[in-house]
Amino acid sequence: MTADSVQPARKRSIQTENSGFRRLINRIGADNLSLLLALAVLIFLITVASGWVGLDGGDKFFTWQNLMNSVAQAVVIVGLLAIGETVVIVAGGLDISVGSIASIGSVMSASVLVGAGMFTTITFLPAGSVVIAVGMGIVVGMMAGIVNGLIVTVLRVNPIIATLGTLAAFAGLAFLLAPDGKPVGVVTQPEFTWLAQGRLFQDLPIPDLNGSKWTGVPFLTVILIFVTVIFHVLMAFTDFGRAIYAIGGNETAARLAGINLNRVRVLMYMLSGGVAGLAGVLLTARTTSGNPINGVGLELQAITAVFLGGAATAGGKGTIIGTFLAVIVVGVLNNGMNLLGFNTFVQRVALGLLLIGAVAVSQWRQAREEKARARAMARQA
Amino acid sequence: MVYTAASPASGRAEKISTLEISHISKAFPNIQALDDVSLDIRPGEVLAFMGENGAGKSTLLKILNGDYQPDKGTILLNGVPISFPNPSAAHRAGIRVIYQEPEIIPWVSVPENIYVGELPTRFGFVNRQQLNAAVQNSLAEYGFEQVLPIHLLGYQLSSAQRQLVEIMRALKSGVRVLALDEPTSSLTDEEVERLFTLVRKLRDDGVAIIYVSHRLNEIRRLCDRVAILRDGKLITVQPVSELPQSQIVSLMVGRELSDVFQRRDANTGRRVLEVQGLHSTWHRDIHFYINAGEIVGFSGLVGAGRTELAKVIFGADRKTAGRVLLEGQVVNIRRPDEAIAMGIGFAPEDRKREGLILIRSVLENASIAVLRQLTRLHFIQRQREYDLVSGYVQKLHVATPSVEQIVGKLSGGNQQKVVLSRWLAVNPRVLILDEPTRGIDVGAKAEIYSLLDELAGQGIAIMLISSELPEILGLSDRIYVMQNGRITGELTRAAASEEKVLALAMTDNLSTVSDSSLR
Structure with a gap:
């Protein structure tokens, strides 16, 4: 009963704590703040500190050419996959198959676009329509996601095993979809490849940066930002988002509070698959071919970004904004290492270590929070 | 060695x-x-x-x-x-x-x-x-x-x-x-x-x-x-x-009942929940009913099948035979969300494991069961949600700095009040409470007792599962006693005593029938 009687005093002290600077931090979120900090440190290392140890190339970082093409554009594909993956991981699941779904989306969109393979005979899908090609890429990704969802819910297969299986199966399917297993070229479709090469806001009067002219914003980046906003809204403001957080936080409690676990799970895998399909479409546009190996290995970078963005391995925690910031951190890291002349193998080692580091930090934080909670409970008792 | x-x-x-x-x-x-x-x-x-x-x-x-x-x-x-x-x-x-x-x-x-x-x-x-x-x-x-x-x-x-x-x-x-x-x-x-x-x-x-x-x-x-x-x-x-x-x-037993809450006499109305011949993995031939405005206690030893009975009715576990009637209509409840849609609430025994999402806020935990009604085109109407939850937080005196507080940081009694807020928000016809005062301090217990009394007064049918006999005897209008997956007796408020309840819960009066088939 003592807890009730001290309530007014406690309330006041928390209100004062919330004022000013603290409120700002709360608004941004401690997780996101540390990501911004990490980004600043990383940029400092690339542009300034690299010179101290005799590496050059860091001065190229702050050029429009580099920022727009090598960072903003390069992060888009992994960024999309990571955004979809965030939903799944927050709900306590995992989707390893996103790279393979992207491959399917890539082959599908190219085939529909140029009427290759089995689509030479399907007349209700007219070749040459960008909208239909993009749409089919997304739809096939959603269908693949539904398959994942049904395996996890109806067959009750552990999500890691289920999507590890479909990672292999969908990768094979991508080859089967492509005529003779060969890439489908789309060079002849400028309207489609504009998706990747297009630039918006080229005419804005923005000054040169370190001697590099303003290039406009890549259309790809605009797509990523658009999808990020949609998913942020979905996760933060809808009942679906709440259900995702609830399931990840405590599956049993969520079910007993009336959440239809199976429906939410199938939906979330469908969303993750749909976004992966879209990523595949954009891969086709960027590489000018619907290639069944387009998506290989992308899942690792996507999952890394999600955990780096503050998601908990146990589920229930993580935000779209956090993942978005983490995607930029990973992009800047890759870009910096390129500029400074590290080869791709070093980059892979760094990425692997980053995934482990991000999860280790998140586990350490979780343990610390639990200890604090236990202490608080002990004090109350 | x-x-x-x-x-x-x-x-x-x-x-x-x-x-x-x-x-x-x-x-x-x-x-x-x-x-x-x-x-x-x-x-x-x-x-x-x-x-x-x-x-x-x-x-x-x-x-x-x-x-x-x-x-x-x-x-x-x-x-x-x-x-x-x-x-x-x-x-x-x-x-x-x-x-x-x-x-x-x-x-x-x-x-x-x-x-x-x-x-x-x-x-x-x-x-x-x-x-x-x-x-x-x-x-x-x-x-x-x-x-x-x-x-x-x-x-x-x-x-x-x-x-x-x-x-x-x-x-x-x-x-x-x-x-x-x-x-x-x-x-x-x-x-x-x-x-x-x-x-x-x-x-x-x-x-x-x-x-x-x-x-x-x-x-x-x-x-x-x-x-x-x-x-x-x-x-x-x-x-x-x-x-x-x-x-x-x-x-x-031999306890003084004077210091335990005594419920005022209840006006009970129509039959809200009725269970006929229910069988499941745990249960055999369960018959009972609860009227509107009635608190019906379920007593028995740990493992008698009371929690499981609640879960079967709530659609969290399956029945193998029998009928459940709500307001006289036979209903087929397959999942908890269907039970909630029909106006049944269930506060489970283990708050931390089954009741609450400890890492989320009071707001999210309290509104989760009615969230769908607080949305327009799936968008949560935050002000409505905030008002609804704040109302229950004040009504039940939940001691929390704000509704944004993480539920895991509250004391046991306040956590239980958050669970109750969730089910009150549903505006239930039937409220199933499994050990609602377990691990809760005396003051919060008293508050929950008078709340249950008040809810029954509003016409809610309450199924109260408790292992604390004084609680069952003080609050219940009628008591069913369970043993080994069966109901072994029904006692009215006037007829009930700790001795009678315990005798029904413990005495091996079924030993002539082999119970091994139940296991």
């Missing part, structure tokens, strides 16, 4: 010892689990521990086993004070507590399970021949070689066999005091007989045996003395022959 076939007699022909518990007290947050308990446990006798759920039996066993340390008091072995910082220290002193589900390693054989940690080796390899022969011999000595085939692996063992493995572990290291915690609750009649034979043999060999059970007829057949605990205090220790059955029950 000394490697002998397990035989308590051979190891201890010397003076057999008495274990003396002297002025032991143990407190937990909000509860005095043991209060100045003194008791001696003599070699060559079987001593029964009896008491309601929460009387302190388990705590006492855990102190003997070295799981807990007493706050006050000493344990003396042959007059010498000893203490057990951990279970292995207790085992070394020859004291063993056999819990209902002993630790068994699933993928190794029975002999290896028995000798775990001290396997006989030769050149660094396990000497299986010697091991198997020794275990076979000692099993044969007690007539268990048929019951516990030594080639079985841990995961293949039944509950009875697991307990036997644990008992053999105790015997091989020379046990002096053996405590059995409700050993027969999952055994068939035949297995019970075998266990009794073993217990009697050990007793004759000079082992002191503590036997915890709720089954009065077992106590009568097996035990020499009975120790009765109530609210952490030792009420009496007497020879079984001097205590008639009815007196045991009244000694176990």
